[in-house]
Amino acid sequence: MTWEAILDRIRSSNEIFRLTVDECVELYNNAPLHQLMAAAHHRRLLHNPSNEVSYLVDRNINYTNVCTINCQFCSFYRPPGHDETYTQSYEEIRQRIVELEAIGGSRILMQGGVNPSLDFEWYLDLLKELREHHPTIDLDCFSPIEIEGIAEVTNLSTNEVLTHLKSAGMHGLPGGGAEMLVETVRSDVSPKKGHPDNWLRVMKEAQLLGLTTSATNVIGFGETNQDRIQHLDRIRQQQDEVHENGYPGFTSFIAWPVQLETNTYGKRNRGQNRFERGAGSTEYLRHVAISRLFLDNVNHIQASWPTMGMGIAQMALLAGADDAGSTMMEENVVSASGTTKLSATEYELQLSITRAGFIPVRRNSDYVRLETPNALENAPTVVCEPPSQVVELV
Ligand code: SF4
Numbered sequence: 001m002t003w004e005a006i007l008d009r010i011r012s013s014n015e016i017f018r019l020t021v022d023e024c025v026e027l028y029n030n031a032p033l034h035q036l037m038a039a040a041h042h043r044r045l046l047h048n049p050s051n052e053v054s055y056l057v058d059r060n061i062n063y064t065n066v067c068t069i070n071c072q073f074c075s076f077y078r079p080p081g082h083d084e085t086y087t088q089s090y091e092e093i094r095q096r097i098v099e100l101e102a103i104g105g106s107r108i109l110m111q112g113g114v115n116p117s118l119d120f121e122w123y124l125d126l127l128k129e130l131r132e133h134h135p136t137i138d139l140d141c142f143s144p145i146e147i148e149g150i151a152e153v154t155n156l157s158t159n160e161v162l163t164h165l166k167s168a169g170m171h172g173l174p175g176g177g178a179e180m181l182v183e184t185v186r187s188d189v190s191p192k193k194g195h196p197d198n199w200l201r202v203m204k205e206a207q208l209l210g211l212t213t214s215a216t217n218v219i220g221f222g223e224t225n226q227d228r229i230q231h232l233d234r235i236r237q238q239q240d241e242v243h244e245n246g247y248p249g250f251t252s253f254i255a256w257p258v259q260l261e262t263n264t265y266g267k268r269n270r271g272q273n274r275f276e277r278g279a280g281s282t283e284y285l286r287h288v289a290i291s292r293l294f295l296d297n298v299n300h301i302q303a304s305w306p307t308m309g310m311g312i313a314q315m316a317l318l319a320g321a322d323d324a325g326s327t328m329m330e331e332n333v334v335s336a337s338g339t340t341k342l343s344a345t346e347y348e349l350q351l352s353i354t355r356a357g358f359i360p361v362r363r364n365s366d367y368v369r370l371e372t373p374n375a376l377e378n379a380p381t382v383v384c385e386p387p388s389q390v391v392e393l394v
Contacts, residue, residue, distance in 0.1 A: 003031040010039045016046050016296050021229050024294045028225040033286055040289035040320030047292075047299060048322045053358040054300070054367065055349045056326035058107040059100040060342075063088045067113025069145060071190035073179075073218070073258050073266075077113045087115065090129055097134045100329065103346070104373070107365040109326075110141040111174045114149035120161075123150060124168045131169030138365040139169055140212060143176040144202035145193055159205045172212030172365060173203070175254070179218040181234045182227045189221055200238050207242045207249050212365050215298065217255040219287055220279035228287065232294045239297045251367055252300035252323060255287050256307040281312045285319045292320025300367060305352070306342045314356040323367075324349050324360070346375040 001009075006023050019027075027036060064087040067077035078085045097108060108130075123142070130139055142150070142165070144158075151158045162170075180186060181196035193199070203213050215235045219228060235250065242249035257279035260266030279287070284304075292301050302323045303316035313324065327344050346362075353360040354376065362372040 001026065003027050003029075007031060007035055007039050010293065011042055014046065016043065018296050019294055021233055024229050024232070024290055025226055027293065028229065028286065028290050033282055033289075036286060036289040036293075037315075037319040040292040041318055043292050044301070044320045044322050051357075051359050052361045053317055053322055053324050053353045053356070054361045054363040054369075055324040055346075055353065056107060056363055056365065057100075057103060057105040057346055058109060058326045058365075059096055059105055059329040061088070061093055061096050061108050061110040061330075062112050063093060063110055064112035064115045064118070066115040066117065068116060068149075069114050069190065069192045071179075071193065073189055073221075073260075080115075080117065087112075087118065090126055093126065094130070094133060096329075097130065097137055100137065101134065103327075105327070105329075106136065106370065107138040107140055107171075107326075109174050109328075110139070111143045111146065111176055114146055116149065116153055118153075120150060120154045120156075120164070124164060127165060127168035127170055138171040138212070140172040140174055140365055141165070141170055143174045144199045145177045147173070147202050147206075148194075148198060158202050159209075162202075162206050162209055162211065166209055166211060170211065173206050175203075175214035175216040175250070178216045178231075180221055180223055180227065181217075181231045182223060185221050185223050185227060196234060200234060203250075204238060204242060207247050208245060210247065213250055214302075215250040215253045217253070217287075217291070218258050219255060219283070220258040220260075228290070229294065232291060236295055236297060239295075243297060250298055251365075252302050253291055253295055253298050254302035254304055254325070255284070255291060256304040257284055259307065281308065281315075284308055284312065285315055288316045288321055289319040305344060305349075310344075310348070310352045314352055317353070317356045317358060323363075324353050346373070347378060347380070350375045 001023060003026050006027055065076055065078050066080055066085045066087060068080065100108065127139060147158050147161055151161045154161065178199050179190065181199065183196060186193060186196055206213050217231055239249045260278050288301065300323050301321045302325050303313040303321040305313035305325055306328065327346060327349065329343050350360040360372060362370040364370055
């Protein structure tokens, strides 16, 4: 079928019917961006039929930068023994949560490197302490590669590790580390992460334990459009399987382009055709639209303001995304490779959502609506240079 016929079928239907891999490759390769965005927005309104866009007040905590995995696109990690390594104390982590509580936050996203010097008790005791002292904060902690690292140190299976962590108070897992679930790409940019099946297996184990998870995707490694659809297809297939078992599976999907400024991967590819590595704004928007169209069994698509800036994130809300992400407060992993501003106030998120034509709604980690304060009433009274990344659409 041609891209024109596929888009006609999508736009004229009020059903969320399944698109095949071949149909989405055809759309990816040939459909004009504005038509893709319009079709994806039509689908977004079938999934979430309101004019609302959700966001989360949360904080990222990168508790350690020690890591043995050496991903080529990562500028955050330091190998064991390096003089710039750090691991935050329980007190430092708790202080960050106190600051989150002060702004009414509901979730921490805690992830770091694979640090073999931390034993299992360190993780369990940390979760118990956080659960006891910060009972209103959801603890979304430790991405699949960290779970695998803990399993290696403890000699337990990843399922056993997850079971213990859940008992200690863990609410969910960050979706990080999926990057591109295509073996040829993964073995090139992050060979120690192992086969794509590993990430999917740990996520499935977590989902079947009732832990909250999300799916991520990094584009721009020189992969083909077919590879990108393969990544989406792995997620869609797993989501079908988990739904058959009666679990919600991935709450959402978020993609962003690899950051190339300061890492090994960027240096390795410097001087090569820029269009073969990384991904610009239109490429990103095309991918957001395709993901909304292809992932018929994932409820929410997030826009990525930290990597694209608020202006492109606003455009993503017109390309199938229905969630503006979160405040983050700090982030050190992606930002180490070249993005600039990785914290947004609730005011900035609400302003961006409103100016894009939507109604902002606070949510929690499970996409349950929370009471939404009117942050726009508390606009900064001192007028100064606007943050460079808050580019208004209208
Ligand atoms: S991306 Fe994560 S796993 Fe890879 S090197 Fe960085 S901290 Fe380690």
